[in-house]
Amino acid sequence: MVSPFRNTPAAMSRTHNPHSTYYDGRLRQGPALIRARRPYLFKNAFTGLGLLAVVGGIYYYTLRAVGQDDFEDVKVPDIPRKAADTK
Numbered sequence: 686m687v688s689p690f691r692n693t694p695a696a697m698s699r700t701h702n703p704h705s706t707y708y709d710g711r712l713r714q715g716p717a718l719i720r721a722r723r724p725y726l727f728k729n730a731f732t733g734l735g736l737l738a739v740v741g742g743i744y745y746y747t748l749r750a751v752g753q754d755d756f757e758d759v760k761v762p763d764i765p766r767k768a769a770d771t772k
Contacts, residue, residue, distance in 0.1 A: 707718035 707715050707721070709715050
């Protein structure tokens with residue numbers, strides 16, 4: 686029996702792809718894609734580490750600044766009193 690999905694675009698792209706691609710049939714990186722990405726690997730890694738350091742520094746500074754505040758200047762309201770029952 687012939688599959689009704691044989692001539693669909695998705696099935697045709699898996700069997701015959703007229704365009705060149707950087708991925709193999711199992712959608713893994715091909716050697717050409719690895720070669721194309723190699724010059725940017727270290728630059729992108731250092732940029733990512735730099736961004737992580739900046740964000741981590743801001744987070745650390747913020748927690749330290751807030752942790753030093755003792756909130757003495759904030760007035761805390763008293764506990765509300767219960768209303769007296771009148772009968």
